[in-house]
Amino acid sequence: MPKPKTAYIILFRGVGGATQLPVAPLRAALTGAGFENVATYINSGNAVLRSHLARKQVIATAAKLCEEKFGFTKAIYAPTLEEWEALIANNPFPDFKEGKHVHAVVLGEVPKAESLEALRTHAVEGEAIELVGGVVYLHTPFGLGTSKLGEKFDKGIGVPNTARNWNTVLKLRELAKKAAGG
Incomplete structure (x- = not known):
């Protein structure tokens, strides 16, 4: 039986000004990492996605790809849709x-x-x-x-x-x- 999938809201701390996460490459990177239904919102560190992974794994995966692809090393938060509600x-x-x-x-x-x-x-x-x-x-x-x-x-x-x-x-x-x- 497949694990249930959870919608997460990904919040990148400190994006804006000198620190940028380009949204199209970010969407592509998150999708390439196996996340589903990835979307971003404005160029200020916001994304949503769906995954069967636990929150810690979602954050660790996103953090690793952001560091490798964008040099981004600041904190990442991942509340679920239910927590956001x-x-x-x-x-x-x-x-x-x-x-x-x-x-x-x-x-x-x-x-x-x-x-x-x-x-x-x-x-x-x-x-x-x-x-x-x-x-x-x-x-x-x-x-x-x-x-x-x-x-x-x-x-x-x-x-x-x-x-x-x-x-x-x-x-x-x-x-x-x-x-x-x-």
């Missing part, structure tokens, strides 16, 4: 107006409570940060790039992480559903 359902800011002002931050480990409290001191009125189910949600209604909370987040949280804005979160769910079905 929970991430969406757990959004503590359901009334936000603009998808680029809410970010879901996938964490490599649980941050210390004092790290979250210290970050909260940088939030201006209207901004918020919440930890729900192993994901940090940032609401920066005036823009992440101009936010002191946003500026201090990466170092301040104190654990490995990668963030996506809500527009990207929803698009990746759509792509992962397609990857799961085919």
Whole structure:
């Protein structure tokens, strides 16, 4: 009996600016590595795929090919479609107006409570940060790039992480559903 196949959302940390993962070659490399229904979303470190492999094997395979083909050696996260659905359902800011002002931050480990409290001191009125189910949600209604909370987040949280804005979160769910079905 064949192993069941899982749809994974592949999040590459730190893509953008000087660090690039060209999407067409990335899709080809992931497909060539045996992954199914591979799709990428914008040139900022997002892919979806389907595999019978366990998460650790998916990450190890993707990491090896990214290092060999693209010189990319940063962290890779691989939540399943089901985990991504929970991430969406757990959004503590359901009334936000603009998808680029809410970010879901996938964490490599649980941050210390004092790290979250210290970050909260940088939030201006209207901004918020919440930890729900192993994901940090940032609401920066005036823009992440101009936010002191946003500026201090990466170092301040104190654990490995990668963030996506809500527009990207929803698009990746759509792509992962397609990857799961085919």
